Structure formats: C-alpha cells, structure tokens
Amino acid sequence: MAGSRGRGRSQFSFSVDALGFGRGDSLPSSAHTPSPLFPPMQFRPVPLHTGEEVDYMLALKQELRASSKNLPFHIKAARTKTDVAHYSDKYQNGETKNNCIEWSPDWSRMPKELCIKVRKPRKTGAKPQLTRKPKVAAGKEEVLQKLETLEKREEEQHSEEEEDEEKKKQNEEEPDADEDYDEEDLEDETDYIMSYFDNGEDFGADSDDNMDEAVY
Amino acid sequence: MTAQEVRLCGLLLQEHFGNVVEKVGTHLIRSGVLTLRALAHETKLPLDLVKKSLCVLVQHGMCTFGAGRRGPAGPVEYRINCERVFHMLRYPRYIYTAKSLYGDTGELIVEEILQRGQMTMSSTVKTVADRLTHNMPEGQSMDYSEVVSAFSQLVETHFLQRCPLASAGSSSSGAVDTPLPVATQNFLVINSYDIYSTLSQGKRRRSSEDGEADQCAAKKARTDDSECGDDRIYWQVNFQRFHLHFRDQAIISAVSCKLDQSSSEIVRTMLRMSEVTTPAHAAFTQALSANEIFRALLSSYNIARPILDQYLSLLVDDPMEFVGKTGDSGGGMYVVNLHRALANLARATLESVVQERFGSRSARIFRLLLRKRHLEQKQVEDFAMIPAKEAKDMLYKLLSENLVQLQEIPKTPDYAPSRTFYLYTVNQLPTARLLLQHSYKTVGNLMERRLYETKENKRLLEKSQRIEAILASLQATGAEAAQLTEVEEMITVPERQQLESLRHHINKLDSSENQVDETIFLLKSYINSTQASR
Numbered sequence: 001m002a003g004s005r006g007r008g009r010s011q012f013s014f015s016v017d018a019l020g021f022g023r024g025d026s027l028p029s030s031a032h033t034p035s036p037l038f039p040p041m042q043f044r045p046v047p048l049h050t051g052e053e054v055d056y057m058l059a060l061k062q063e064l065r066a067s068s069k070n071l072p073f074h075i076k077a078a079r080t081k082t083d084v085a086h087y088s089d090k091y092q093n094g095e096t097k098n099n100c101i102e103w104s105p106d107w108s109r110m111p112k113e114l115c116i117k118v119r120k121p122r123k124t125g126a127k128p129q130l131t132r133k134p135k136v137a138a139g140k141e142e143v144l145q146k147l148e149t150l151e152k153r154e155e156e157q158h159s160e161e162e163e164d165e166e167k168k169k170q171n172e173e174e175p176d177a178d179e180d181y182d183e184e185d186l187e188d189e190t191d192y193i194m195s196y197f198d199n200g201e202d203f204g205a206d207s208d209d210n211m212d213e214a215v216y
Numbered sequence: 217m218t219a220q221e222v223r224l225c226g227l228l229l230q231e232h233f234g235n236v237v238e239k240v241g242t243h244l245i246r247s248g249v250l251t252l253r254a255l256a257h258e259t260k261l262p263l264d265l266v267k268k269s270l271c272v273l274v275q276h277g278m279c280t281f282g283a284g285r286r287g288p289a290g291p292v293e294y295r296i297n298c299e300r301v302f303h304m305l306r307y308p309r310y311i312y313t314a315k316s317l318y319g320d321t322g323e324l325i326v327e328e329i330l331q332r333g334q335m336t337m338s339s340t341v342k343t344v345a346d347r348l349t350h351n352m353p354e355g356q357s358m359d360y361s362e363v364v365s366a367f368s369q370l371v372e373t374h375f376l377q378r379c380p381l382a383s384a385g386s387s388s389s390g391a392v393d394t395p396l397p398v399a400t401q402n403f404l405v406i407n408s409y410d411i412y413s414t415l416s417q418g419k420r421r422r423s424s425e426d427g428e429a430d431q432c433a434a435k436k437a438r439t440d441d442s443e444c445g446d447d448r449i450y451w452q453v454n455f456q457r458f459h460l461h462f463r464d465q466a467i468i469s470a471v472s473c474k475l476d477q478s479s480s481e482i483v484r485t486m487l488r489m490s491e492v493t494t495p496a497h498a499a500f501t502q503a504l505s506a507n508e509i510f511r512a513l514l515s516s517y518n519i520a521r522p523i524l525d526q527y528l529s530l531l532v533d534d535p536m537e538f539v540g541k542t543g544d545s546g547g548g549m550y551v552v553n554l555h556r557a558l559a560n561l562a563r564a565t566l567e568s569v570v571q572e573r574f575g576s577r578s579a580r581i582f583r584l585l586l587r588k589r590h591l592e593q594k595q596v597e598d599f600a601m602i603p604a605k606e607a608k609d610m611l612y613k614l615l616s617e618n619l620v621q622l623q624e625i626p627k628t629p630d631y632a633p634s635r636t637f638y639l640y641t642v643n644q645l646p647t648a649r650l651l652l653q654h655s656y657k658t659v660g661n662l663m664e665r666r667l668y669e670t671k672e673n674k675r676l677l678e679k680s681q682r683i684e685a686i687l688a689s690l691q692a693t694g695a696e697a698a699q700l701t702e703v704e705e706m707i708t709v710p711e712r713q714q715l716e717s718l719r720h721h722i723n724k725l726d727s728s729e730n731q732v733d734e735t736i737f738l739l740k741s742y743i744n745s746t747q748a749s750r
Binding site for chain 1: 231232233234235236237252261262264265267268269270271272274275276281291292307308309311312327331332333379448450572573574575723724726727728729730731
C-alpha cells in the first residue's frame with residue numbers, strides 16, 4: 001500500500017545475502033539456448049538388478065518380440081506394383097495382399113464393416129488338390145491345354161500351401177534360425193535360393209559421378 | 217493422453233504389430249474417437265489395411281467400438297484403450313508369475329492367450345498340449361486333462377476371465393461397452409459343460425491317435441475335427457488380478473526388507489486369506505482375527521502363538537503402517553492397509569529417485585519437505601543441517617526439476633516480495649505423476665535406442681543369422697568338423713566382438729525396460745488408489 005511504502009522499504013522476509021548476489025548487481029545472465037540433449041550426470045546410475053528371475057524375464061521378452069513378428073497379427077503393407085513386370089513376380093505370388101486377412105477372427109464379435117476376406121487356409125487347399133489328381137488321371141484324353149492350366153493352379157496352391165505350412169510351423173515351434181534357410185529353399189520349386197536372386201533394380205542406381213576407374 | 221504416453225504406445229504397437237498398426241493406433245489415440253472411414257481418410261492408408269489393423273486391435277482388446285454420436289443407426293466409432301497397450305510392456309512379468317504359480321503348463325497357457333488376445337478354451341488346450349509334447353522326449357505326450365486342470369485353476373483364481381459377450385450386430389454392441397468389473401462375476405465362472413466337452417473331445421481324439429507315431433499326421437487329424445462345443449466362449453487374461461498379485465508381492469517384499477522374514481510371512485498369510493474376499497479397489501483387506509491368522513499360518517514357518525502376537529503388534533507400531541488393528545475380538549482384529557502401503561511405497565520410490573539423481577543431502581531436504589509440508593528457506597537449512605549456500609543450491613536445483621514447489625503466502629493483498637512468505641513444499645501425488653511421465657519417456661528412449669542399435673548393425677545381424685542357419689543345416693546333415701570350422705570362420709574376429717557387444721547392449725536395454733516398468737507399475741497403482749478413494 002502507498003502508506004507503508006516509506007517505512008521498512010527494503011526489508012524482505014528473507015535475507016538478501018541468501019539470494020547469492022548483492023543489491024544493485026545485475027542478475028546472472030539467462031541462458032539463451034535450450035538445455036543440452038544429454039545433460040551431464042552428477043552421479044552414476046545404480047546398476048541393474050541381476051538374478052535368475054531377471055534373466056528369465058529378459059529371455060521371455062526377447063522371445064516374445066521375435067515370435068510376434070511371425071504371428072499373423074503382424075501386418076505388413078503389400079508391396080506396391082512397380083511399373084516393370086519382373087520375372088520373379090511369377091515366383092513371389094505368396095506375398096501378402098492388402099485385401100485378405102491371414103487369420104480368421106470371430107466375425108460375430110467384431111463390427112460388420114470390418115469383415116474382410118480370409119486368406120484360404122491350408123486344409124481347404126489340400127482338398128482341391130486331392131480331387132484334381134483323379135481328374136487329371138481320368139482325363140487322359142483331354143486337351144493338353146487343360147493339363148497345363150491345372151498344372152499352373154497346382155503350382156500356385158502348392159506354393160501357397162507350403163507357405164501356410166511354414167507359417168503354422170513358425171507359430172507352433174520356437175523360432176530358430178532354420179526357418180530362414182528352409183523358407184528360401186521351399187518357397188518355390190526352383191533350384192535357386194531366392195535371396196541370391198538379384199532383380200537387377202540396383203544396377204545403375206549408384207551414381208557414376210566419382211568413377212575414376214574404367215568400367216569393365 | 218500426454219505426448220510421452222502416445223509415443224510409448226506407438227513404439228509398443230510397432231514392436232508387436234508392425235508399422236501399419238502403429239500408424240492407425242497412434243492416429244486413433246490422438247484423435248480420440250473416429251469412424252472407420254474418417255480413420256482411413258486421415259491416415260491415407262488403404263481401407264483394407266485399416267480394417268485389418270482394427271481387427272488386430274479389437275482382437276487384443278486394445279480397441280473398443282460402439283455406437284457413435286449418431287446413435288445405433290450411424291457408423292461405428294472406435295476408441296483405443298491406452299492402458300491396455302501399456303500392459304504389453306509387462307507381458308514377461310505376467311508369464312513369469314504364471315510360471316511361478318502354476319508351472320510350465322500355466323506359463324504356456326498365459327503366453328498363448330497373451331499373444332493371441334482372446335482364445336477359446338479348446339484351442340488353447342490344443343496348442344499348449346502340442347507345444348509341451350513337442351518339447352518332451354520321444355514317445356511321451358502331454359495329457360489334455362493336465363492342461364485342462366491348469367486352465368481351470370487359472371480361471372478359479374481369476375487370472376483368466378471370459379471375454380464380455382458381444383452382440384451379433386455391429387453398431388448395437390452396447391454389451392461390449394459395459395465396464396468389466398460390473399459384469400465380471402459372470403465371466404469368471406467356467407461352466408462344467410465347457411470342461412466336460414473339451415475333456416471328452418480330447419480323450420476321444422487321443423485314443424484314435426494312439427496308433428500313429430507321426431506327430432504331423434496327428435496334427436492334421438486334429439485340425440480336421442469340427443468345433444468343440446465352446447465355440448463362442450473366449451477367454452482373456454485378467455490383468456487386474458495380476459496387478460493385485462504384484463501389489464501384494466511388493467508389500468510383502470517391503471515388509472521383509474524393513475522388518476524380517478517372519479513378519480513378511482505373516483503379512484503374506486493375511487493377504488492370501490483375504491485374496492478372494494477383498495474387492496479390487498478396497499483400501500483395507502477384510503479384518504482377520506489373530507486366531508484365524510494363527511490357524512492359517514503354514515507349519516513350516518514355526519511361529520508360536522505368543523510370537524505371532526508380538527509380531528503383529530510390531531507390525532502395527534511400525535511407522536510404515538502396513539498392518540492396522542481394528543478391534544480386539546478374537547485375539548485382535550487386524551487389517552492390511554493397502555492404500556497406505558501403496559502410498560508409502562510410492563513415497564519410497566520418489567525419495568530413492570531424488571537420492572540417486574541429486575545426492576543424499578538433496579534427498580534429506582526432499583524427505584524433510586515431505587514430512588514437514590511447508591518450510592521457509594531458513595528453516596530448511598536449519599532442519600536439514602546443511603550450510604546455507606549448499607542448501608540454497610540444492611533447493612533451487614530441485615525446484616528447477618519441478619520436484620519441489622514454491623508456495624507464496626502474502627501478508628498484504630499486493631504480492632510485494634518484501635511482504636510475502638515463500639514456502640517450499642512437496643506434494644506427493646503431483647510429483648508421482650511427474651515421475652510417471654518421466655518413466656514413460658525413459659522407456660520410450662530405451663526402446664528407440666534399441667531400435668537404433670539394431671538398425672545400425674542390421675547387416676551384421678543378418679550375416680550372423682545366415683551363418684547360423686548354414687551351420688545348423690550342416691550339422692543336421694552330418695558334416696565334418698573341418699567344414700563347420702570353415703563356416704564359422706566366415707565371421708571374422710572383430711565382427712564377432714562387435715556382435716558380442718551389440719548383444720550385451722541390447723540385453724542391457726531390455727533389462728532396463730523391465731526394471732523401469734516395475735516403477736511404472738508402482739506409481740500407477742498409487743495414483744489409481746488415490747483416484748479410487750475419491
């Protein structure tokens with residue numbers, strides 16, 4: 001209030017010395033930069049817990065992480081079609097497509113609008129193959145064209161079926177490194193390991209700017 | 217939802233379900249409630265991918281759907297349950313608890329149900345029995361009835377619960393919105409019909425397969441069978457029950473640290489006796505008389521009756537107030553103070569954080585302020601017995617970190633600094649919330665660092681995986697030692713060292729995540745307990 005301003009003018013409720021600077025001094029300069037990203041720590045952190053329980057939970061965590069990548073709940077977007085048709089496309093039919101779902105949820109528990117085509121599971125793939133074989137045997141006198149189309153369909157379902165078989169194996173067993181190897185070999189019926197196959201997309205993509213040597 | 221919580225949710229969804237689900241999930245968290253079309257439009261993803269992601273999220277209980285703002289006639293709206301996403305961080309702890317309580321069978325059951333969200337009893341029993349049989353030596357196979365009994369035990373102790381019934385329609389799914397605690401009673405009952413039908417199916421199938429030695433053929437025969445009779449009954453993990461169990465464990469270990477083993481056994485007995493009778497958010501357990509406690513104590517503890525009385529009075533007098541006395545009948549009526557115990561555990565966590573980050577003298581100031589509520593700067597220096605300059609420094613550092621707050625009490629209506637009291641104070645609840653957010657940020661940082669480390673060394677990791685695969689296949693086909701060593705040498709020694717250090721770092725980061733999650737659990741339980749009591 002104006003009245004009491006004259007009396008006891010510079011008496012604060014705390015002693016001024018405690019502030020760390022005297023009267024009339026300028027305030028310490030304020031920092032103009034944000035605080036550092038990794039501020040230096042005064043004390044070292046306490047070491048982590050150790051013990052059997054901790055190790056077991058660590059192993060569980062890493063296993064869960066690895067196995068969740070193989071479950072059908074791990075959704076990957078389908079590769080968008082590039083302009084050029086590749087030879088390898090014929091052998092890579094089994095990749096995920098956007099419009100089918102890999103597991104079959106209970107549609108009665110979900111809203112109807114989420115209903116989406118379920119990818120054909122292995123067992124229904126097996127039956128048509130069985131019924132086709134007698135047909136092929138019986139229709140010996142059929143036109144060669146029909147045999148060829150049937151063969152192609154068998155190939156597709158065979159590759160689809162083997163992939164589903166692998167997915168089931170991966171779901172039920174502990175994931176181990178064998179899978180990569182088996183999948184590469186069994187994915188299609190070629191003799192070549194798929195990862196060795198080079199699409200040729202990377203050729204010429206590297207810049208030729210710093211080429212001092214000659215190209216052979 | 218705070219920014220850190222959204223970030224952590226995104227990282228967790230990405231780790232378990234991939235980038236697509238992460239994009240859909242984070243967008244839905246940020247927007248609150250959305251319809252399918254709006255979600256697809258805003259995330260610019262193809263509609264099918266959005267549908268698939270929502271299916272996954274609904275299956276795991278992370279997304280709920282219900283009639284929208286336009287009522288049952290309008291489009292369905294979706295909402296993400298963030299708490300459920302955070303539970304994904306704690307999966308190893310749930311599985312380990314199930315293992316310690318119910319053995320390997322229980323562990324596998326809980327693991328299967330956690331990974332798939334919800335499952336019917338028959339499919340769980342099938343999968344778990346197959347997995348156990350696979351790990352057993354040749355010739356033995358797992359009996360379905362053992363798995364069924366483990367499953368029913370889990371249900372009886374409420375660790376598993378039935379999923380709420382969903383109505384057949386899409387938008388009139390009001391049943392799904394009913395909160396779980398109200399209707400939980402129905403969902404914990406396992407019908408004897410379910411057990412009987414699964415058991416009989418299992419027995420029938422086993423007898424038909426006794427003649428088959430081949431495992432694969434047996435699997436095929438099983439998958440061809442029609443459904444089991446419990447087709448529409450899905451089971452999910454009851455996280456609340458696990459959390460109550462963790463809370464009890466925390467209290468028991470705190471008592472054993474503070475007092476001794478026997479008192480912790482007494483508290484364990486008390487908690488065990490009141491497990492099913494105490495509701496989830498109760499502040500105290502049911503009152504138990506000393507006679508009952510004595511009868512329920514396991515004989516292996518070897519605690520005589522007068523010793524029990526002494527221990528109980530010791531527990532009651534302890535300043536941590538874990539156990540309280542509510543009456544004298546029956547040799548004394550005792551309760552475990554759950555909410556107070558949680559508050560004390562949270563307080564201990566806060567104090568420990570301050571001590572490890574700022575030193576023991578700052579921790580002394582912090583504890584002082586927690587006890588004495590409001591203190592002036594001079595009083596802080598006097599009570600803490602710390603020289604003025606250092607006390608001022610520490611106080612200001614704590615203030616800048618927001619662990620300590622300044623309360624101004626004016627003597628006059630104009631807040632003139634010369635005529636205002638400045639008091640330092642610590643409020644436990646807001647500080648706990650602050651630390652919880654810090655913990656979320658910490659886990660987010662740990663996960664990002666782990667992803668970065670993995671990405672940096674991706675080439676090396678792939679190479680080592682390929683070499684392991686080659687080695688395994690060579691060993692399977694019976695190659696000689698020379699070939700094996702040749703393949704092993706394809707990884708050079710510096711690469712091996714790099715791999716080793718990478719593995720060490722990732723293990724450390726993973727372990728840290730688990731440990732920070734324990735802090736998150738404590739702080740969250742404390743905050744929830746304060747909210748419940750209001």
